[in-house]
Amino acid sequence: MPLNNRFIIKVPASTANLGPGFDSIGLALDLYLTLEVEESSSWEFSSTTEELKELPNDDQHFIAQVAIKTAEKYGKFLPPCKVKIESEIPLARGLGSSASAIVAGIELADSIGNLGLTKQEKTFLATEWEGHPDNAGASVLGGLVIGSYQQKEVDILSFTNLSFEVVVAIPEEILLTKDSRDVLPEAFSRQEAIQASSNGNLLVAALLSQNWEIVGKMMEKDLFHQPYRKPLISFYEEVEQAAKSNGAFGVALSGAGPSVICFAEKGQGKLLAQMLQSDFPEMNVRLLNIDNEGSCVKEVEKFVK
CATH class of the missing domain: 3.30.230.10 (Ribosomal Protein S5; domain 2)
Incomplete structure (x- = not known):
């Protein structure tokens, strides 16, 4: 101690x-x-x-x-x-x-x-x-x-060494991870698995090379979980469209949901957060930074x- x-x-x-x-x-x-x-x-x-x-x-x-x-x-x-x-x-x-x-x-x-x-x-x-x-x-x-x-x-x-900003739209309602996992398929065909994993691989490469266009594109092409979870979240498509119209280069479910996470280039996050908060006053919209330290004890x- x-x-x-x-x-x-x-x-x-x-x-x-x-x-x-x-x-x-x-x-x-x-x-x-x-x-x-x-x-x-x-x-x-x-x-x-x-x-x-x-x-x-x-x-x-x-x-x-x-x-x-x-x-x-x-x-x-x-x-x-x-x-x-x-x-x-x-x-x-x-x-x-x-x-x-x-x-x-x-x-x-x-x-x-x-x-x-x-x-x-x-x-x-x-x-x-x-x-x-x-x-x-x-x-x-x-x-x-x-x-x-x-x-x-x-x-x-x-x-x-990442340089983008994160805006999260947090709804009032909760979604338990167990409930969100229950809608996922038990298995994928080999072709589906190849396509889904290639999208994930390319997402990583795009993040590390800061190719934001491909980052956003791969986020939309997820096959593992979002197609099955989005129907549980009635506002997802509205938030996605509003975010992309106001400077977000990528949008995804945060974890199992129901929060929606939006990614913007440096300097664009503040305006994006303001616009989303205006469009969705019932949500808590936060402009967040990436924590680079992790857990600590002091x-x-x-x-x-």
Whole structure:
């Protein structure tokens, strides 16, 4: 545990898939889950964030469970803590709220259990919990991540030299990932798989070479999940058309939805966000930056300065 026995864990939100990068591509965003932690005689969780107030306030809290079970993997017993949680990440909106909570739990175990975990080990542990490396990897590593999870191994790369802006249209309604996964097909033909994966491959190449036209084109050509999920989201096509009319070079479902993520070249995001907020006043439209640091743990004083 940090020297003054009081510290902050900060974990960024994430968007995943970016169209055809299903369960393998993620991007860290500057909305944060923040935990203020100090030693205590018992586990105690509190929050002023409305969506989090109904969650358990003892060791049954999901973050505590992740922390305790992570420590157990390494033969450690965690001393109880008092944890104050605040979150800018809306629940069940496709912005990685569950992945951020998993990463926060792993960071908590690492800090108070003195596990000495590397970023790669944290990514693996988070991926085990999450089941795929896109949201989890982005929240741990920051930036744009491309990852693969097979045979209990995670291979993942992170890129932080990206220069575009992100606008997210967040609706009031939620869409649980389980419900969104239930509409997906169980299998693809070989030809369908070839076409779908080629779109994902080209998306990565276009992102890294900053060919925004092809990025947007590949986002629209996803075959893995968006054709099946879009019918669940009545406003998707309206937001997509409005975004593209106001400077977005690409639009996609954020994760499993229902949030819609729009990509714009540097300097164009502010106007795009203003126009979308005007057109869709019932939504929360946010201009976001890419988080390039990933999850971090710091002493309270270092955040205050």
